[in-house]
């Protein structure tokens with residue numbers, strides 16, 4: 304390693320420590336398993352977790368459509384991001400609820416972290432959840448009106464520096 308590389312390394316270390324201290328949290332969505340209320344064509348539930356913004360989930364046209372991520376254990380969730388689809392139908396996300404809780408059979412019984420008002424085409428919006436604790440993170444379109452739920456990426460970030468007393 305020459306001096307130039309050495310200083311680059313120092314810079315990178317500093318960069319990553321700053322990133323960690325920024326309160327952004329640790330991304331945990333990719334640790335879990337996922338399902339949705341129905342699947343239209345090949346727009347599988349996993350496509351919200353593949354890291355590719357152009358691949359999306361898509362339910363059938365139905366009331367109370369939902370997408371659910373099982374984190375395999377409860378986490379304190381700092382924030383959730385949603386990437387909306389591009390090219391068409393961006394208003395389908397309007398009114399979607401983000402929920403966090405421990406009920407796996409009825410996600411609608413879990414508390415709401417945030418309600419999406421609108422997300423522009425292809426954009427990613429972040430919703431703070433202030434440490435809400437739960438094993439399941441879900442997104443749903445509530446109510447009797449039949450709708451398609453489409454999510455192109457969902458990211459879940461765990462709250463950091465929590466000194467939990469497990470005793």
Ligand SMILES: [Ca+2]
Nearest residue numbers: 350355358455
């Ligand atoms: Ca995707």
